[in-house]
Amino acid sequence: MGEKVVSEFEFAPLRTLDDFLLESARFQIPNVKDLEKWGNRVCKNLLYYQTNYFLLAVITFIIVGVIHPTKMACGVLVTLIILLTLYLIRDKPRLNHFKRKHPIVSVVLLLSGGYFVTYMLGSLLIFFVGILLPFCIIFIHASLRLRNLRNKITNHVEMLGLKKTPMGIFLEELGMEQF
DSSP states (O other), X not given: OOOOOOOOBOOOOOOOHHHHTSTTOOBOOOOXXXXXXXXXXXXXXXXXXXXXXXXXXXXXXXXXXXXXXHHHHHHHHHHHHHHHHHHHTTOHHHHHHHHXXXXXXXXXXXXXXXXXXXXXXXXXXXXXXXXXXXXXXXHHHHHHBOOOHHHHHHHHHHHTTXXXXXXXXXXXXXXXXXX
């Protein structure tokens, strides 16, 4: 097969609000029976509006953080504590040795950790809403937004390999071949 010539990695330009959301934007519910066409629309819109989507995700995350600043900070902290704990207990032999030597301490730590996570569940949910809400908004926009001529031309340039963008590389790594 022929090799693609990649010039340089570059960021996609920020599309105008008029093109992204307002007057010139056309929206239509996708045909859910034709998943290939729907997937194609989503991939192409992700590539074309990637900078807008990144900005939208950051703004949404910040809005959730401003509405619930304490819960968001606690959610980040709890998530980091959970990840750190999972990292530290990955060493099974040392963990089993500790549990055998100190069974009461092990049970107390386990129950305390469970209580802590349960107590902080609201903060965890707010943090995950802050992360997942932007993905939902982006997916809905990419699903509903009809492509225009500039979108199609830009996607063909990326498909030819003349330029690589962050979303193009990300989709390629996910195994989402260009349609």
